[in-house]
Amino acid sequence: MKRKFLSFVTFVTIIILSASCYYDNEEALYPQLSSSCDTTNVTYSGTIAPILANNCLSCHSNAMAPTAGNNIRLENYADVQSRKTAISGSINHTGSYSPMPKNGAKLKTCSITQFDIWVKNGALNN
Ligand code: HEC
DSSP states (O other): OHHHHHHHHHHHHHHHHHHHHOOOOHHHHOGGGOOOOOOSSOOIIIIIHHHHHHHTHHHHSTTTHHHHSTTOOOSSHHHHHHTHHHHHHHHHTOTTSOOSSTTSOOOOHHHHHHHHHHHHTTOOOO
16 A cells, blocks of 8 residues: 555656646747847848848859849948948838849848848948
8 A cells, every 4th residue: 555655656746747847938839939030230241241142142243243133243341332222122122123132032031120220220331
């Protein structure tokens, strides 16, 4: 009888312990709610240049622009800075700007937001 009681206590203890190990992690349960988009440390070199390199320079690099990018260069800061309004319109698919990336999927919302934040912060060469 005593052994049965002991094993019952052990059983209950294990149930309680394993139940207490479970916790709801909101970010793990709802990845779409997690805000892994860094909107506070947006810089030209760390954020904007990589977005353009990954999505745009195949046509808008200095080398490719004459043949593939309508002579629009987005490789250097000065070129990007001077075209920031058109770039924003193009990646947001707003206004009369040609939607970019051309014939490609729209950029991730995070990247578009970061570009607009960079412009709002003065489009600095940082
Ligand atoms: C497959 C080649 C290609 C890619 C990739 C591409 N572009 Fe373009 N882009 C073009 C061409 C060609 C034009 C000329 C207008 C047109 O044909 O739509 C253009 C035009 C533009 C313009 C001028 C739009 C206007 O209406 O004044 C901007 C700004 C621009 N691109 C930005 C970008 C950005 C930013 C990216 C990356 C997110 C990108 N492009 C990706 C080929 C490309």
